[in-house]
Every structure is written in structure tokens, then in C-alpha cells.
Amino acid sequence: MIVKTYCARMDHGGCGIRVHVEKGRITRIEGDPDSPLNRGTLCAKGLAQIERLNHPDRLKYPMRRIGERGEGKWKRITWDEALETISEKIRQSIERHGREAISFAQGTPKGLELYLMIRLANILNIPNISTPGNVCHMPRETASNLTCGFFPIPDYDHPPACVLVWGSNLFQTNEEGILGSQLKRALDQGAKLIVVDPRKTTIASRADLWLQPRPGTDLSLALGVLRVIVEKDLYERPFVENWTKGFPELRDHLQQYPLQKVSAITWIPEEKIVEMADLFSRAKPACIQWGNALEHNPNSFQCARALLILMAITGNLDIPGGNVNRPGPNMMRPGELVQIKRFPDKKEKILSPEFRLSTMMGFVPSQLIVKAILTEKPYPIRMMYIQGGNPLLSYANARETLQAMKKLDFLAISEIFLTPTAQLADIVLPAATHFEFDDIGHYGLPHGFILARPKIVEPMAECWPDSKILNELGKRLGCGDYFWNDMRQCLDEILKPSGMTYDEFKEIGILKGTWEYRAFEKKGFNTPSKKVEIYSEQLKEWGYDPLPHYRELSHDHSEPTGEYGLIFTSAKDPFSFHSAYRNIPSLRRLSPEPIALVHPDTAARFGVNDGDWVAIETKQGMIRQKAKLEREIDPRVIVLSFGWWYPERDDLELSGWKESNLNILTSNDPPYEPAIGSPLLRAVPCRISKSQGF
Ligand code: SF4
Missing domain, CATH: 2.20.25.90 (ADC-like domains)
Incomplete structure (x- = not known):
């Protein structure tokens, strides 16, 4: 079959x-x-x-910790005991310490489970949900909603004349199959390609123009490009006059960004900035393919705003081949599924109301959860429920994250494998993988369609889908009115507005929304002024910059000086997904060790040869990765591999959580992005030396 x-x-x-x-x-x-x-x-x-x-190391049964945290001693328990223990801990915590003492946390969401977790938290009036959103997607999403009222994605259905890929390596990362193949087709059909990336990625190798900025200075570069376009009258005048608000203010604002200054900040020659502005603005249509590398520093949100302004003033918003709106099909909206109407009740208790955009999205920047556990300020977080996440590898400042996880009164984790973080849990729940349950894919994403992902085989041993775990927890916690008899009922309810059951949807496989171009000509943009808000009164009212303003990170954080004379940035390899799959044999063979890309001149300066283990140190700590000499890297920069641990190494603490873990090197202290709380994950001063393996 x-x-x-x-x-x-x-x-x-x-x-x-x-x-x-x-x-x-x-x-x-x-x-x-x-x-x-x-x-x-x-x-x-x-x-x-x-x-x-079929991996033999999959978690197969719920387990309770019987040794010290991380000692690796477990007892198999029943689902009933596991769910009753977690429900009881939630009840106790609410009673003794208040709802705010609990945090739900999600790693990368892949199906409906994130929405059901938020639903459970909202119904229980638990304010603190942590996700990696502030360093992945949310800065772009909130900037988009405020600036033009939708999340613009490249329209490869109508081949663009030019694609600007900024901070994305989608030929090799998580969207290789979908967006990567669409981009390849656009290039094969003759689209020009501009790439902005400190690394010569596979995409950059195909570029007509590759710009290699100093890591973390993307916003400055974007402002420099905008200045050239405005000064040289390369913008789309009719669109700007009819459909934007704040262009005159932008023109004045850009006076602060002369090319000489931008070039000094970004390390990119002035003539290349001019060439990029020329190429992008003269190609019609053109689109921007942005990646989440832009979101790994405290300029994240405003950098996204600057790129949205670039899309707008070049007349490329919502046109064929530009950056378009892709509304999803008619079905239950995510806001309804998560019971968003209950959210306002809990806003006042949220840990970080000052990060207003994060709060609006219903999330707390993850580093603030860690700080609250450790400092108990503004109040203590005492228990966590983590779903498909590995904070020891993914949160900034891994050592502090470890201390925080160890300090919790209670930690429950739902996972597929016993990750370093799962090894610290009090209860571990075995999550089912796809193929083992019915799910809806791409729900709530801005791609304009949803996908049926039906169950194909029975779950391994006693694994349960996360959605079922949350549904059962909801019922045990007295919220049965808001949950379902079974998950099929939930899926049918989500699909109800489409007039379809899940069984009918499965037959079709994909459901698209109604897509149209230039919708703004009929109804304006979905913003208060009905125009693209280059200047945002709303941001000003909230106390944030109404126009994108580049903030140089403090010297402590971003300038290579003194003993820390290099800067590291990072990359994910194509054979992992964040910190996952180091234990999948075929993928591990393709990426056996963490690689640090180093320029040959830099390597020679520090006595490092190709293939040597190299120690990388920052003020936060030291890790080891293997040097690979790479001539196309700026000699002042090294590129480290993200998400490394060693599932096969029982001899190392928590499966080698710290040996090569890039977040041993990062800080979770301010500066954060003021509206959404992104910390600095890349562009960190460091030094290297030759080392031994371990
Ligand atoms: S992981 Fe799956 S969805 Fe993602 S690019 Fe590869 S094949 Fe496609």
C-alpha cells in the first residue's frame, strides 16, 4: 500500500x-x-x-525519576500515574504559589500541539508560556502585522526578476524541500539573486551579488540600502504616494545613515551597497526571502521593519512575483483554538509586560523564565511543562539554564528521545512521532494552506501524541468543557468552517485559502491608516522607535577587541533540526562532528590546522568544535555549528550537553530587543586556540 x-x-x-x-x-x-x-x-x-x-532509543513508556536530577535512574510508570502526578503538581502549584509560578514551554512547534498547549494554559489562566518565538519568526511576524497588516512571503508562482535572500540558507535548512526548491526554479528561470550572509552558503555561491556583512549589523545595511533608494529616487513613487504613511519622515530619518557610516559599521564597501540598492529596486518584480538569522540579536524587530519598508517602497508588496499575502483556508482560526479571549485576564500577571509585542503574542522571552526561576524576581517560577524542547541546547546561557532546570520544584517533559534536558525531568512522557497519529500541518502558518497528516502506523509501545496528552491533562484539570472526547472530535471541530470532516480532508490532502493580488487596492492594508505604516504611531505611543533605528550593541557584546579578537556567528547544518537528530545514524554520518569554519590566515595566527579540535572561548565559557579552514570567511569571523550534543556518549555528563554546545558561549543578559525581547545569540566576541578532543 x-x-x-x-x-x-x-x-x-x-x-x-x-x-x-x-x-x-x-x-x-x-x-x-x-x-x-x-x-x-x-x-x-x-x-x-x-x-x-523505528529508533531503538525512542522513549516508549512514561517514566518517573528515582535518582538525582540527571543521574539517569528511572522507574516505568503508567500513563494514569504520570498524568495524575502532573495534574496534581499543577493544582498544588496554583494553590500554594499562584498560577504565575507555572511555565509551559514549547520547542519548535510542528503541528497542533503548540495551540493546544496555549489553550490549556489560557483556560487555566496560566500567564507564562515560553517559546523560541522571540528569536524565530515573531519579530518578523509582529513587524509585518504592524507595518502592512499581513506576513509577506515570496511569490514564486510568478517568477520574480530578482530575489533578495537575507539571513537564510534555505537550500540547506528546514525549508529546503519547499521554499528551497521553489527558489531554485525561480533562479533557473532567470531571476537575479542577491544574498546577504556572512558565510558563502550554497545559495550565496549562486548569487549575482553577495554581501558579507559583519554579523549582527543587518539593520544598518538595510538602512543604507533604503537611503540609496530614496536619495536616488529609485522608489516606486505612485505606491509610496498612495499607499504608505511616513515616507517624508523616513527620508529625514535616513540622513543619519550616510554610506560611509554604514560601510564602517557593516564592513561592506559603499559601492556594493549602491549596487545592491540599484539591482533590487530596478528589477520588477522582486521579492525578499528573509531568514531567522535576522532575529538573533536585539535589532531583530526593527530590522524586519526595515526590510518591510524596502518591499513597500520598491512597489513589491502584494503583487505577482513580489512579497504577497497568503490567507489560509476557512477553518477555526488559531485565536479561537487557543481561546485567546481568555488571554487578557492573565496579561497583568505575565512575567514581562514591558516586552509588549511578546506579550501581545502571548509569550515570555525564554531567558526571562530562566532568570525568574533563579532570582525569584519579579516572582518565582517553580514548575515547568516542556513540550518538544531542549532548553539546555537552545536557550542562551546554557549553564544558567541548567541551574534553573535543576532548581525547579517539578519538571515534566514530553519528548521522543531522552535529550540532555529531558534527563533532568521528574516525569518524562513518550511522545508519538508523525505517522503515528492524525494531525494538521501548517496550521496557523502564513503559507495559505493546511496539510493533512494522517495516522499511518500504530504508535510505538506506549507513545502518545502531544495533542492527546494535553487533551487528557485538560480533562483531569477540570476543564473538560474545553476539551474533546478524543482528538478526532477536535480535528473535526477545527475543520468545521470548511464544511469538511477530517476523513474528507484526508482524501484531499491539502486545503488552500483564497489568494488574490493587490487586495489593498480594494480594501487598503490592514493597518490603522489602511496604508503601509513606514512611520508607526502605534510604536511611538508604546514608547518604541516609530522608525527603524540601528543600535550598535555594546562593545562588550559585539566588537572584537582585546583578548576576544574574533566574532562568532553560527549556522545549522542540513542534517539536523536545531538540536535534534544527532542520534539518527544516516544523518550523523553526513554530519559526524561540530564544525567551526575558520579563515586560513586566522587559523595560522592561532596555530590551528584543518581538522584540529579548537577551543572557542567567550566571557561566558569555552566549548570545542573541529576546525575547517574556509577561505570565504572574513578573517575576523568564525562560524560555529549550532545544537551539538553526543547521544552516544554515556561517559559524558548529560550526554555531552556542554562540550560543543554553542549556548555555553552566549549570554542571556541585556541588551534585549526592547519590544519583543530577542537576546544576542550571534555576533559575540571570542577567541580560539588549538585543543584536544574529548
Ligand atoms: S525535512 Fe521533510 S519537509 Fe523538511 S525539507 Fe526535508 S523532506 Fe521537506
Whole structure:
């Protein structure tokens, strides 16, 4: 039997796949050539799905810790005991310390489970939900909503004349199969390519113009490009006059960004900035493919605003081949699913009301949860429920995160494998992988469609989908009116406005929204002025910059000086997803060790040879990765690998959580982005030396 479905949970998912099933087991997976999204291509992670599904190290039963945290002593328990313990801990915590003493936390969401977790928290009036949103997606999303009223995505259905890829390596990262293949087709059809990236990525190798900025200075570069476009009258005058608000203020504001200054900040020659502005503004249509690298520093939100302004004043918003709005199909809206109307009740108790945009999205910057656990200010967080997340690897300042996890009164984690963070839990719940339950993919994402991901095989041992765990917890916590008899009922309810049941949806596989171009000409943009808000009165009223203003990070944080004479930035390899899959054999063979890219001149200066282990030190700590000499890196910069631990190393504490973990090197202290709380994860001064392995 062959089942057509969509790859999921190896990253955000979406590539169409054909799954071969024999006697209740999946025997082969191949790309679906009929899928309009990936047209048959699959990445290495997509091909490794069966390995993960049948991996012998998967968590199979709920377990309770019986030794010290991290000691590795567990007792198998029943689901009933696990859920009763967690419910009881939540009840006790609310009673003794208040609802704010609990934090729910999510790693990368891949299906409906994030929404159900928020729903449970909202119904219980628990204010503190932590996600990586402030360093992934939320700065771009909130900037988009405030500036033009929708999240603009590149329209590859109508090949653009030029694509500007900024801080994204989508030929190799999580969207390789979908956006990567669409971008490749656009390039094959003759689109010009501009790439902004400190590293010569595979995409940058194909670029007509590659700009290699000093890490963390993207906003300054964007303002320099805007200045050239405005000064040289390269903007789309009719659009600017009719559909933007605040252009004169922008013109004045850009006087602060002469090219000489921008060039000094970004390390990019002035003539290259002019060339980029010329190429992007003269190509019609043109689009921007932005990545989340932009969101890893305290200029994240305003950098997204600057790129939105660039899309707007060049006349590329909501036109074929530009950056477009893709509303989703008619179904229950995410706000309804998470019971957002209950959210205002808890806003006053949220940990970080000063980060207004984060609060509006219902999340707390994760570093503030860690600080509250440790300092007990403004009040203590005492228990956490973490779903599909590995904070020891993914939160800034891993050592502080470890202390915080150890200090909690109670920690429950739902996971597929026993990650370093899961090893610290009091209760571990075995989560099902995709193929083992019915789910809806791309729900709530701005791609304009949703995907059916039906159950294909029975779950391994006693694994449960996260959505079912949350549904059962909701019922045990006395919120049965808001939860469902079973998850099929939930799926049917979500789909109800479409007039379809989940069974009917499964047959179709994909449901698209109604897409149109230039919708603003009929109804304006979805902003208070009905125009693109270059100057935002709303931001001004809230006390934030109404126009994007580049803030140099303090010397302590971003300038390579003195003994810390290099800057590190980071990259994810194509064979992992954040910190996941180091234990999948086929993927590990492709990426066996953490690689630090170092310029040969820099390596020679520090006595490092190609293939040596190298110690990387910042003021926060030291890790080791393996040096690979790379001539295309700026000699002042090194590029480190993100998300490394060693699942096979039982001899190392918590499976080697700290040896090569990039977040041993990062700080979770301010400065943070003022509106949304992004900390600095890249562009950190460091030094290197030759080292031994471990
Ligand atoms: S790009 Fe993502 S969705 Fe596509 S095959 Fe790879 S992991 Fe799956």
C-alpha cells in the first residue's frame, strides 16, 4: 500500500511524500512528484524519517525519576500515574504559589500541539508560556502585522526578476524541500539573486551579488540600502504616494545613515551597497526571502521593519512575483483554538509586560523564565511543562539554564528521545512521532494552506501524541468543557468552517485559502491608516522607535577587541533540526562532528590546522568544535555549528550537553530587543586556540 502524505516533524514539514506500508510497517519513503510544493524532492532528513520512527532509543513508556536530577535512574510508570502526578503538581502549584509560578514551554512547534498547549494554559489562566518565538519568526511576524497588516512571503508562482535572500540558507535548512526548491526554479528561470550572509552558503555561491556583512549589523545595511533608494529616487513613487504613511519622515530619518557610516559599521564597501540598492529596486518584480538569522540579536524587530519598508517602497508588496499575502483556508482560526479571549485576564500577571509585542503574542522571552526561576524576581517560577524542547541546547546561557532546570520544584517533559534536558525531568512522557497519529500541518502558518497528516502506523509501545496528552491533562484539570472526547472530535471541530470532516480532508490532502493580488487596492492594508505604516504611531505611543533605528550593541557584546579578537556567528547544518537528530545514524554520518569554519590566515595566527579540535572561548565559557579552514570567511569571523550534543556518549555528563554546545558561549543578559525581547545569540566576541578532543 502507498499512502500519500506530507513530511512532518523532521522540520516544520510540508514536502509531499509517498509512504510505502507493508504489514503495518513503513518500508520506504519517497518524494511525491505530484506535490506542488516540492515536486518529488526530499532532503536527507526527509529520507531519514523511518529511522527516527523505528529508533531503538525512542522513549516508549512514561517514566518517573528515582535518582538525582540527571543521574539517569528511572522507574516505568503508567500513563494514569504520570498524568495524575502532573495534574496534581499543577493544582498544588496554583494553590500554594499562584498560577504565575507555572511555565509551559514549547520547542519548535510542528503541528497542533503548540495551540493546544496555549489553550490549556489560557483556560487555566496560566500567564507564562515560553517559546523560541522571540528569536524565530515573531519579530518578523509582529513587524509585518504592524507595518502592512499581513506576513509577506515570496511569490514564486510568478517568477520574480530578482530575489533578495537575507539571513537564510534555505537550500540547506528546514525549508529546503519547499521554499528551497521553489527558489531554485525561480533562479533557473532567470531571476537575479542577491544574498546577504556572512558565510558563502550554497545559495550565496549562486548569487549575482553577495554581501558579507559583519554579523549582527543587518539593520544598518538595510538602512543604507533604503537611503540609496530614496536619495536616488529609485522608489516606486505612485505606491509610496498612495499607499504608505511616513515616507517624508523616513527620508529625514535616513540622513543619519550616510554610506560611509554604514560601510564602517557593516564592513561592506559603499559601492556594493549602491549596487545592491540599484539591482533590487530596478528589477520588477522582486521579492525578499528573509531568514531567522535576522532575529538573533536585539535589532531583530526593527530590522524586519526595515526590510518591510524596502518591499513597500520598491512597489513589491502584494503583487505577482513580489512579497504577497497568503490567507489560509476557512477553518477555526488559531485565536479561537487557543481561546485567546481568555488571554487578557492573565496579561497583568505575565512575567514581562514591558516586552509588549511578546506579550501581545502571548509569550515570555525564554531567558526571562530562566532568570525568574533563579532570582525569584519579579516572582518565582517553580514548575515547568516542556513540550518538544531542549532548553539546555537552545536557550542562551546554557549553564544558567541548567541551574534553573535543576532548581525547579517539578519538571515534566514530553519528548521522543531522552535529550540532555529531558534527563533532568521528574516525569518524562513518550511522545508519538508523525505517522503515528492524525494531525494538521501548517496550521496557523502564513503559507495559505493546511496539510493533512494522517495516522499511518500504530504508535510505538506506549507513545502518545502531544495533542492527546494535553487533551487528557485538560480533562483531569477540570476543564473538560474545553476539551474533546478524543482528538478526532477536535480535528473535526477545527475543520468545521470548511464544511469538511477530517476523513474528507484526508482524501484531499491539502486545503488552500483564497489568494488574490493587490487586495489593498480594494480594501487598503490592514493597518490603522489602511496604508503601509513606514512611520508607526502605534510604536511611538508604546514608547518604541516609530522608525527603524540601528543600535550598535555594546562593545562588550559585539566588537572584537582585546583578548576576544574574533566574532562568532553560527549556522545549522542540513542534517539536523536545531538540536535534534544527532542520534539518527544516516544523518550523523553526513554530519559526524561540530564544525567551526575558520579563515586560513586566522587559523595560522592561532596555530590551528584543518581538522584540529579548537577551543572557542567567550566571557561566558569555552566549548570545542573541529576546525575547517574556509577561505570565504572574513578573517575576523568564525562560524560555529549550532545544537551539538553526543547521544552516544554515556561517559559524558548529560550526554555531552556542554562540550560543543554553542549556548555555553552566549549570554542571556541585556541588551534585549526592547519590544519583543530577542537576546544576542550571534555576533559575540571570542577567541580560539588549538585543543584536544574529548
Ligand atoms: S525539507 Fe523538511 S519537509 Fe521537506 S523532506 Fe526535508 S525535512 Fe521533510
